[in-house]
Amino acid sequence: MGRTPFSSCSFILCLACLSTTLAQNSPQVTIYYQPGHTPGASQTTVAAADYTGAAAYNPTVLQPPDLPNPMPSLQFGIQLVNGGTPGTSIPQPGAFMGFSIEMSVANQVLGKNSSYIQVPFLNLMSNIVKRAGAVHVRVGGNTQEFAEMVDSLPNGRILQKELNNTSNPTQTPPLDYTPDLLYMMRNISDFLNVRWYLGIPFNDTNWRLQIAERGQEILGEYLIGLQTGNEPDLYVRHGHRNEGWGPNDFLSEMQSLVSAMQTSASNGSPYASTYQKLLIGPNVNTGDWTPEMVWDTGFVDTLNDNLAFLSVEHYPADNCAAQFNTGGQIVDPQAEFPYYLQHSAGQGLVAPYLNSTAYAQSKGKKLLMFETNTASCGGFAGISDSFGAALWGLDYGLQMAHSNFSGALFHIGGQNVFYNPFTPPPTNQSTFRQWTIGPIYYSAIVMAEALGAKGDARVLDLNVNDGNTYTPAYAIYENDNPVRVALFNYMNDPSGASNYIASIAIGGGNTGQSPSTPSSVKVKYLAAGSVSQKGNFTWAGQTWGDHFASDGRPMGEESVQTVNCDTGNNVCQVQVPAPGFALVFLSEDALSESENGGDDVKTFATSAVTRSINTATVDPQVLATSNGHKAGELKDRLGSTSKGSTGGVGERKVGKAWMMAVVLGIFGGLMMV
Ligand SMILES: *[C@@H]1O[C@H](CO)[C@@H](O)[C@H](O)[C@H]1NC(C)=O
Ligand SMILES: *[C@@H]1O[C@H](CO)[C@@H](O)[C@H](O)[C@H]1NC(C)=O
Ligand SMILES: *[C@@H]1O[C@H](CO)[C@@H](O)[C@H](O)[C@H]1NC(C)=O
Ligand SMILES: *[C@@H]1O[C@H](CO)[C@@H](O)[C@H](O)[C@H]1NC(C)=O
Numbered sequence: 001m002g003r004t005p006f007s008s009c010s011f012i013l014c015l016a017c018l019s020t021t022l023a024q025n026s027p028q029v030t031i032y033y034q035p036g037h038t039p040g041a042s043q044t045t046v047a048a049a050d051y052t053g054a055a056a057y058n059p060t061v062l063q064p065p066d067l068p069n070p071m072p073s074l075q076f077g078i079q080l081v082n083g084g085t086p087g088t089s090i091p092q093p094g095a096f097m098g099f100s101i102e103m104s105v106a107n108q109v110l111g112k113n114s115s116y117i118q119v120p121f122l123n124l125m126s127n128i129v130k131r132a133g134a135v136h137v138r139v140g141g142n143t144q145e146f147a148e149m150v151d152s153l154p155n156g157r158i159l160q161k162e163l164n165n166t167s168n169p170t171q172t173p174p175l176d177y178t179p180d181l182l183y184m185m186r187n188i189s190d191f192l193n194v195r196w197y198l199g200i201p202f203n204d205t206n207w208r209l210q211i212a213e214r215g216q217e218i219l220g221e222y223l224i225g226l227q228t229g230n231e232p233d234l235y236v237r238h239g240h241r242n243e244g245w246g247p248n249d250f251l252s253e254m255q256s257l258v259s260a261m262q263t264s265a266s267n268g269s270p271y272a273s274t275y276q277k278l279l280i281g282p283n284v285n286t287g288d289w290t291p292e293m294v295w296d297t298g299f300v301d302t303l304n305d306n307l308a309f310l311s312v313e314h315y316p317a318d319n320c321a322a323q324f325n326t327g328g329q330i331v332d333p334q335a336e337f338p339y340y341l342q343h344s345a346g347q348g349l350v351a352p353y354l355n356s357t358a359y360a361q362s363k364g365k366k367l368l369m370f371e372t373n374t375a376s377c378g379g380f381a382g383i384s385d386s387f388g389a390a391l392w393g394l395d396y397g398l399q400m401a402h403s404n405f406s407g408a409l410f411h412i413g414g415q416n417v418f419y420n421p422f423t424p425p426p427t428n429q430s431t432f433r434q435w436t437i438g439p440i441y442y443s444a445i446v447m448a449e450a451l452g453a454k455g456d457a458r459v460l461d462l463n464v465n466d467g468n469t470y471t472p473a474y475a476i477y478e479n480d481n482p483v484r485v486a487l488f489n490y491m492n493d494p495s496g497a498s499n500y501i502a503s504i505a506i507g508g509g510n511t512g513q514s515p516s517t518p519s520s521v522k523v524k525y526l527a528a529g530s531v532s533q534k535g536n537f538t539w540a541g542q543t544w545g546d547h548f549a550s551d552g553r554p555m556g557e558e559s560v561q562t563v564n565c566d567t568g569n570n571v572c573q574v575q576v577p578a579p580g581f582a583l584v585f586l587s588e589d590a591l592s593e594s595e596n597g598g599d600d601v602k603t604f605a606t607s608a609v610t611r612s613i614n615t616a617t618v619d620p621q622v623l624a625t626s627n628g629h630k631a632g633e634l635k636d637r638l639g640s641t642s643k644g645s646t647g648g649v650g651e652r653k654v655g656k657a658w659m660m661a662v663v664l665g666i667f668g669g670l671m672m673v
């Protein structure tokens with residue numbers, strides 16, 4: 001199929017489809033019934049093809065693609081030099097790869113309200129902040145466009161979808177939210193350095209500025225941008241603007257928005273002078289306009305004082321025909337899988353934007369990939385949730401960094417998408433299940449380590465091995481010197497015969513420099529048994545497990561390999577399994593910056609036993625005074641993580657044992673882990 005552009009879609013309507021959930025091993029699936037819904041036998045199996053549960057736990061496992069023919073060379077050299085290398089990117093932050101959370105699911109992913117924050121979410125963000133110093137999260141998407149702030153909602157809810165009044169062809173219902181959504185975000189930022197992007201509704205030009213006004217008031221410096229218009233190049237197609245509405249009309253509307261903000265400022269808003277400088281546009285999603293069509297209106301010069309970032313959105317493919325019965329050609333994921341397992345995928349995605357990243361630099365602006373993932377309309381079963389997607393996301397992320405994007409946000413929908421970096425359990429199962437961590441989360445963790453926390457990582461696609469598409473590599477430079485090397489092997493060969501060895505040298509040879517290859521390097525692997533595997537991927541030996549298995553903290557012992565280099569020939573030989581990824585740290589400093597260059601580690605103990613334990617009953621006072629303590633002393637950090645106890649590390653084990661007892665007792669022999 002062509003890599004045709006499509007808008008992202010929303011899946012909120014399908015949340016209700018979820019009646020049973022399941023787990024693991026294709027093609028046989030075990031279905032776990034809810035209490036009170038157990039039909040006679042306690043478990044049943046169905047073939048993957050008959051699976052009707054939520055997409056986020058779909059059991060489809062694809063066939064790994066065949067080995068390439070001809071095979072690439074399995075031994076090749078990588079020559080690096082100190083003191084500056086042409087073609088490296090602009091300096092990149094460790095927080096380059098962030099997340100985009102569909103606004104309508106923020107109350108599932110972030111928390112229920114400002115005093116009920118999801119502990120797994122905090123842990124997942126903490127893992128990245130520790131490595132990168134910060135994490136950037138957008139709350140928005142199609143559902144931001146019709147969103148309306150209200151003072152309160154029934155039953156203390158912070159979000160409510162008007163499901164019975166869908167006036168939007170992308171099936172996006174209007175969304176009501178309360179200011180407590182923003183307080184919840186602020187509370188998260190008070191725990192961890194999470195910085196937020198929000199969006200101003202653009203469904204009409206009766207500007208609703210409450211999200212900017214209250215967002216600035218409540219989030220303060222943690223609000224880093226306000227998206228203005230989500231995919232305006234699709235507005236006409238989706239019936240949100242009249243036929244003929246184009247880039248110049250969009251610019252006029254942006255000017256109207258800015259003048260509404262200026263009016264707010266002159267009417268006494270203490271925040272408008274700040275937030276009117278935080279705008280993010282044009283957010284085109286390869287619909288009917290190219291970015292150049294917007295640049296050529298004078299967009300950037302006209303709005304220069306208001307634009308904090310320029311941005312685009314893009315997905316490589318779409319699964320809309322299957323998800324929404326659009327009547328279009330249904331895409332066969334098996335046929336698409338090989339596309340994702342090549343370096344050319346990320347290169348091809350970025351190529352149409354190279355002119356725009358250069359243009360952004362010429363204007364002194366940063367260009368963001370504001371929303372992306374494996375495929376719009378939820379991604380593909382077996383691709384979006386496979387180890388292959390972790391390699392794809394990491395290569396694409398590094399390719400965007402190399403190409404002078406300044407950040408990229410990977411989208412999170414609800415239960416009914418395949419591509420979520422992380423998925424909370426269905427709401428009514430949150431008392432006994434944990435989170436499901438997807439491949440893109442692993443991409444983000446590795447990306448954070450590859451770039452480190454200093455904020456001046458320069459990335460270069462090394463075009464190694466004669467540019468072979470199955471064995472790409474990047475170098476990351478700081479202060480003009482290489483500090484890390486990223487090595488991919490997209491091939492799938494359990495025999496080990498397609499593992500490759502990269503021989504890395506610094507200086508020496510014909511570079512005109514004296515050799516400065518270190519005597520040893522440290523290596524971390526991103527690993528799985530095959531490109532098709534779902535769940536249980538490992539990064540440096542640690543995992544976030546299978547479906548429903550994670551409280552956000554990595555499990556297992558970290559394992560970092562030491563590779564002794566050949567000091568006679570000044571090369572370090574690093575093996576990369578097929579499939580797999582290796583991050584090579586060229587010095588101890590490069591390693592420690594990646595591991596601990598960010599904020600002091602905060603982890604939050606949780607258990608899956610009761611709602612109260614899922615709640616972040618963290619006493620901010622305790623947290624605030626606990627700086628400097630290590631994760632092992634959680635007792636010192638957390639006021640309480642479980643009802644009626646003072647919490648602490650031991651709580652988790654106790655909780656799990658208790659959970660097992662309950663599960664075995666009440667559900668009769670279900671395996672939960
Ligand atoms: C959970 O929600 C689904 C979908 O609304 C419903 O079918 C199911 O019965 C609920 N289960 C429990 C235990 O409430
Ligand atoms: C979160 O925010 C609310 C509203 O501002 C506040 O009352 C509450 O104490 C905060 N909770 C935590 C855990 O910080
Ligand atoms: C835009 O959204 C708001 C809030 O949902 C709604 O009140 C308004 O009618 C919408 N405008 C259009 C033109 O649909
Ligand atoms: C926040 O959500 C929790 C869990 O649903 C609830 O117990 C609590 O009352 C809510 N707080 C507010 C202020 O609504």
Ligand SMILES: *[C@@H]1O[C@H](CO)[C@@H](O)[C@H](O)[C@H]1NC(C)=O
Binds near residue numbers: 164
């Ligand atoms: C929409 O749903 C609300 C709440 O369930 C109900 O009060 C209202 O009558 C419904 N409106 C329509 C047009 O069905």
Ligand SMILES: *[C@@H]1O[C@H](CO)[C@@H](O)[C@H](O)[C@H]1NC(C)=O
Binds near residue numbers: 165167
């Ligand atoms: C449904 O939405 C439309 C457009 O936003 C609005 O005009 C209408 O009043 C809404 N109807 C109900 C029943 O809420």
Ligand SMILES: *[C@@H]1O[C@H](CO)[C@@H](O)[C@H](O)[C@H]1NC(C)=O
Binds near residue numbers: 292295296
């Ligand atoms: C690059 O973008 C600029 C600004 O839109 C445009 O003027 C120029 O024609 C573009 N160049 C190419 C090769 O597309």
Ligand SMILES: *[C@@H]1O[C@H](CO)[C@@H](O)[C@H](O)[C@H]1NC(C)=O
Binds near residue numbers: 361
């Ligand atoms: C990225 O920007 C740098 C600095 O301007 C430039 O040298 C490099 O060629 C650019 N990379 C790409 C892929 O455009």
Ligand SMILES: *[C@@H]1O[C@H](CO)[C@@H](O)[C@H](O)[C@H]1NC(C)=O
Binds near residue numbers: 536545673
């Ligand atoms: C993941 O690991 C768990 C625990 O070792 C195991 O039970 C499960 O089968 C594994 N799942 C996959 C998909 O490998």
